Structures are given as structure tokens and as C-alpha cells.
């Protein structure tokens with residue numbers, strides 16, 4: 001391991017907080033922009049921010065599928081969410097811990113790693129990147145023997161952000177404390193939200209019908225127009 005970065009986790013958590021899931025549902029570019037901005041603010045060398053790219057990771061289609069299922073009250077799709085935040089990740093993240101690296105290794109049994117070493121001359125595995133969160137801090141390490149510093153950095157930091165982003169889906173489904181988010185579909189035909197989806201935090205009681213007052217007014221107008229049309233028809237008949 002050669003290149004190491006240490007930082008606090010709060011900047012990461014702000015970007016992937018559960019109330020921002022629908023931002024990214026509607027606009028995947030926004031997540032990349034925010035990560036880039038974050039890296040720019042924390043790494044003096046601009047090459048790190050410039051290396052950020054979520055393009056090839058295929059996360060957005062999965063996020064959309066998971067949120068659609070959630071809204072339709074379908075069970076959590078473990079096949080999909082597992083790729084981003086496995087049950088093991090979820091359990092550890094609840095306690096503020098996260099760890100991943102490439103090449104992967106068996107976290108349960110270090111003996112297995114010794115049997116399948118990633119280099120021939122040592123039983124010490126040599127990851128190209130590793131990211132570890134411990135409570136309020138995290139660190140990223142990039143292997144010294146790799147020439148691909150920036151792609152590895154990108155993978156490590158994206159892994160950190162995306163695991164925490166998809167954690168929000170687990171936690172939202174399970175209604176964990178401070179993740180009591182519910183996603184609804186606005187009934188106003190002219191709603192400007194992507195797919196008419198909106199979220200409500202810590203709501204108890206009735207299901208909301210509209211995402212906002214303007215949508216409520218517009219929705220009421222639509223209902224009135226419909227009622228009028230029905231009345232007009234009745235008159236003709």
C-alpha cells in the first residue's frame with residue numbers, strides 16, 4: 001500500500017443521505033457532480049476530481065428499479081441491492097463500519113485468502129484499492145504496485161459513496177431510526193417530479209396524495225374540471 005487518504009465521513013453521508021435518493025432517481029448526473037465537487041474540496045490535486053466517473057458502474061438502473069419496487073410495495077429485491085450494499089455491508093454500516101477492496105477477498109476466513117493469494121510471491125494479498133470506514137472516519141488506500149492510480153481511486157471512492165447510497169434503500173425499507181422515509185406518487189397529472197415520485201420523512205398517518213401545494217391546487221382543479229365535464233355530459237343526456 002502506498003497512497004493513503006484519510007477523511008471524515010460526514011461529507012460523504014451528506015451527499016448520499018436518504019432524502020436525496022429521489023434527486024438521483026431523477027438525475028444520475030447530479031450524484032457524479034456532487035462526488036466530483038466533494039473530491040475537489042478535499043483533494044488539492046485536481047486530477048482526483050477529474051478522475052471521477054460513474055458512467056460504467058451501472059448503478060442508476062438498479063436504483064430506479066429498487067425505488068420503483070419500494071413505491072409499489074414490493075419486497076426488497078436482494079438480487080439487485082446485493083451488488084451495491086450486501087446484507088453483510090448493511091449490518092456493518094448500521095454500526096458505522098464499511099470495508100471493501102479490489103481484488104476482493106474472503107472477509108470471513110483469512111485462511112481462504114492464503115490459499116488463493118493474488119500474487120505469487122507472497123500470501124499477503126495485494127489490493128489495487130481498499131476503502132475502510134471506521135465510525136466517523138474513512139480511509140482509501142491505493143496499491144503501490146499499480147500504475148492506475150486514478151482509476152483505482154475512482155473505484156474506491158465510488159464504492160464508498162454507492163454502498164452508503166444503497167444503504168438508504170435497506171434502511172428506508174426497514175424504517176430504521178432517522179430513515180423513516182416513505183416514497184409516494186403525486187396524483188397531479190402536471191407534477192414536475194420524475195415519475196411523479198416524492199418522499200416524506202417520518203410521516204405518521206394518512207398517505208399524502210400530492211407532493212406540494214401547487215400540485216394540490218392543480219390536482220383539485222383537475223378534479224373540478226372532470227366533475228364539470230361529467231355534469232355537462234349529464235345535462236346533454
Ligand SMILES: [Zn+2]
Pocket residue numbers: 186187188190191192193196210211212215
Ligand atoms: Zn407533484
